Amino acid sequence: MAAGSARYVRYILIAFFVLAVFYFVSDSSDAVTRLTPATGNNGADSKSATGAGDHKGHEAAQAKTSKPKTSDNVDPKQFPLAMSPNDPGFNDLAGIAEGPRMNATFVTLARNGDVWEIAKSIRQVEDRFNRRYNYDWVFLNDKPFDETFKKVTTSLVSGKTHYGLIPEEHWSFPPHIDQEKAKKVREDMAAKKIIYGDSISYRHMCRFESGFFFRQKLMLNYDYYWRVEPSIKLFCDIHYDPFRFMHENNKKYSFVLSLYEYIETIPTLWDSVKKFAKNHPEHIADGNSMGFLSDDGGDTYNKCHFWSNFEIGSLRWLRSKAYLDYFESLDQDGGFFYERWGDAPVHSIAAGLMLPKEQIHFFNDIAYFHVPFTHCPTGEKYKLDRKCHCEPKENFDWKSYSCTSRYYEINNLEKPEGWEAESH
Numbered sequence: 133m134a135a136g137s138a139r140y141v142r143y144i145l146i147a148f149f150v151l152a153v154f155y156f157v158s159d160s161s162d163a164v165t166r167l168t169p170a171t172g173n174n175g176a177d178s179k180s181a182t183g184a185g186d187h188k189g190h191e192a193a194q195a196k197t198s199k200p201k202t203s204d205n206v207d208p209k210q211f212p213l214a215m216s217p218n219d220p221g222f223n224d225l226a227g228i229a230e231g232p233r234m235n236a237t238f239v240t241l242a243r244n245g246d247v248w249e250i251a252k253s254i255r256q257v258e259d260r261f262n263r264r265y266n267y268d269w270v271f272l273n274d275k276p277f278d279e280t281f282k283k284v285t286t287s288l289v290s291g292k293t294h295y296g297l298i299p300e301e302h303w304s305f306p307p308h309i310d311q312e313k314a315k316k317v318r319e320d321m322a323a324k325k326i327i328y329g330d331s332i333s334y335r336h337m338c339r340f341e342s343g344f345f346f347r348q349k350l351m352l353n354y355d356y357y358w359r360v361e362p363s364i365k366l367f368c369d370i371h372y373d374p375f376r377f378m379h380e381n382n383k384k385y386s387f388v389l390s391l392y393e394y395i396e397t398i399p400t401l402w403d404s405v406k407k408f409a410k411n412h413p414e415h416i417a418d419g420n421s422m423g424f425l426s427d428d429g430g431d432t433y434n435k436c437h438f439w440s441n442f443e444i445g446s447l448r449w450l451r452s453k454a455y456l457d458y459f460e461s462l463d464q465d466g467g468f469f470y471e472r473w474g475d476a477p478v479h480s481i482a483a484g485l486m487l488p489k490e491q492i493h494f495f496n497d498i499a500y501f502h503v504p505f506t507h508c509p510t511g512e513k514y515k516l517d518r519k520c521h522c523e524p525k526e527n528f529d530w531k532s533y534s535c536t537s538r539y540y541e542i543n544n545l546e547k548p549e550g551w552e553a554e555s556h
């Protein structure tokens with residue numbers, strides 16, 4: 133009997149010991165995954181949607197995610213950007229990226245009917261970049277977003293999502309526009325089969341992207357934006373935070389594709405620009421990119437522009453007096469409605485004339501597609517290092533209809549080895 137009791141006591145002690153070991157192991161593995169608690173991921177906790185639509189936070193999902201050292205007071209020098217394969221951390225793409233976050237957001241203008249095409253874009257952006265950074269995403273629409281749009285996009289974005297309704301005055305004819313004249317233009321352009329030439333909504337869209345997206349209430353919370361359109365593709369892993377790159381290198385505007393604009397859509401844009409430049413010489417930057425825009429020192433426009441369906445840029449710059457004076461001057465001239473000025477040449481000319489050329493960046497490592505053009509970085513090793521899945525022959529950079537060679541020339545950049553093979 134006594135021997136039996138001792139055995140039971142022994143069994144109980146062993147069971148207790150096993151349980152204690154199990155508890156210790158499970159607790160310490162939890163500590164490993166928990167990492168350092170986040171303090172205010174890109175300020176998301178302190179931000180909220182301010183009017184102009186509603187928003188759906190991702191608090192529940194975020195609370196579940198372990199977020200190491202991502203607060204503003206983290207010293208960036210401790211977390212250098214991994215720009216190339218030899219940089220520390222380049223191949224460390226698992227989990228949430230350490231280091232500071234910028235006050236930045238993705239931004240998409242879309243209709244409810246765009247939901248499945250923007251879903252594809254978001255998935256690409258998340259897989260190639262944002263799953264490690266969890267930046268917010270602002271969606272803007274001239275009509276209220278429906279539940280499906282909000283549900284689907286919120287489920288895909290790893291950061292917080294916000295949904296804004298555009299005020300009517302940012303998406304309508306300004307009072308100074310002569311409706312009859314504008315209608316006649318649309319009819320003429322339709323007859324000439326100019327793409328979107330007869331569309332009113334396309335014109336509102338171009339004017340909105342030119343002059344209003346950056347001053348929507350939801351956007352006022354941020355300093356940097358990354359524009360994403362439906363149906364785009366990203367082809368390479370992004371190993372560092374492009375927002376941080378912009379900030380730390382004092383870049384204000386960036387692009388991945390450039391090309392010539394259809395002159396039929398902007399016949400008097402350059403005249404308007406020259407008028408603005410004459411009235412506001414104080415806004416024209418020394419050492420600007422005039423050589424990208426003009427082949428005769430500014431007399432005529434060569435139609436080169438950065439393709440604005442992709443942009444990473446400074447919202448502070450767009451909200452500056454210089455840019456607002458520029459937009460106001462162009463808007464008064466009426467070309468958004470009397471012609472069909474696109475936001476791409478409007479942004480590009482602003483960046484080209486009002487920024488020193490060093491402040492415009494070409495994101496060669498962001499491989500990108502928007503129908504029908506592809507930016508696929510030149511060089512096999514470069515692409516293999518970044519796990520790119522684009523086809524080299526699709527690369528538009530060095531083709532004759534691209535303006536990227538000009539950008540290289542005016543900035544004295546050396547074209548990558550092998551560019552000739554991709555030039556036709």
Ligand SMILES: Nc1nc2c(ncn2[C@@H]2O[C@H](COP(=O)(O)OP(=O)(O)OP(=O)(O)O)[C@@H](O)[C@H]2O)c(=O)[nH]1
Binds near residue numbers: 241243272274360
């Ligand atoms: N809310 C809203 N968004 C629009 C409207 N028209 C265009 N957009 C959005 O504005 C952006 C540009 O429009 P797109 O139709 O892609 O124009 P595009 O890139 O010149 O032409 P595509 O070759 O058709 O892509 C996209 O993000 C669209 O979703 C509109 O009437 N309402």
Ligand SMILES: [Mg+2]
Binds near residue numbers: 441502
């Ligand atoms: Mg598009």
